[in-house]
Structures are given as structure tokens and as C-alpha cells.
Amino acid sequence: MISVTLIGVLIIVTSSYIFSTTFLLLLGSKYSHLGQYVWIAVGVASARLLVDAAYKMCIASGETGRQYLAVAAGIFAQLVVYYFLPRCGNSEISICLYQLRP
Numbered sequence: 001m002i003s004v005t006l007i008g009v010l011i012i013v014t015s016s017y018i019f020s021t022t023f024l025l026l027l028g029s030k031y032s033h034l035g036q037y038v039w040i041a042v043g044v045a046s047a048r049l050l051v052d053a054a055y056k057m058c059i060a061s062g063e064t065g066r067q068y069l070a071v072a073a074g075i076f077a078q079l080v081v082y083y084f085l086p087r088c089g090n091s092e093i094s095i096c097l098y099q100l101r102p
Contacts, residue, residue, distance in 0.1 A: 005053050009046040016042040043076045049079075 015024050017039035024032055051073040058064065 003059060005050060009050060013043045013046050040081060044081055047077050047080075048074070 010039070020035040020038040021032075023038050024035055051070055055067075055070045
């Protein structure tokens with residue numbers, strides 16, 4: 001089950017890297033300048049999907065001793081996002097995040 005999910009996730013993340021403009025068509029023209037960040041967002045969401053699938057399989061089988069791995073995977077995903085974001089304060093992504101606030 002997890003291997004099928006992993007293959008699907010790899011296909012989706014790879015396609016989001018190659019066809020980022022197509023993915024941005026779903027969001028609209030307001031986000032068209034964020035093409036270089038699409039694969040990061042999709043990758044983090046996909047990693048979380050894999051962790052949640054593995055966690056649910058462990059719970060279903062009665063193996064509940066390693067629940068801390070879900071928290072560790074969430075922290076790891078946030079660190080990956082932080083690593084790939086630009087370092088400067090006036091970066092494109094930080095400006096975009098402030099524009100998205102209500």
C-alpha cells in the first residue's frame with residue numbers, strides 16, 4: 001500500500017516540478033509568479049500524506065509505540081521548507097505570504 005502511494009507521490013511531485021505553470025493555472029493569475037515554489041509546496045504536502053498513511057497503517061495494525069515519528073516528520077517537513085526558502089527578508093515568498101493575509 002505504501003509503495004503504491006509513494007509512486008503516486010513521486011509522479012505528482014515530479015510533474016509539479018516540470019509543469020509548474022499548469023499547476024498554477026488552478027490557482028489563478030495572482031500566483032503566476034510563484035512557479036519556482038510549486039514543487040516545494042506539493043512535495044511537503046506529499047511527504048505529509050506519506051507520513052499520515054504510514055501512521056494510519058501502524059494504528060490499524062495495533063502498533064502504536066512510535067507515535068512520536070509523526071511529530072518528527074512534521075518538524076522535518078517544516079525544516080525542508082525553511083531550507084528551500086530564500087534567506088533575505090524582502091524575498092519574493094515573504095512578500096507573497098504577507099499579501100495572502102486577510
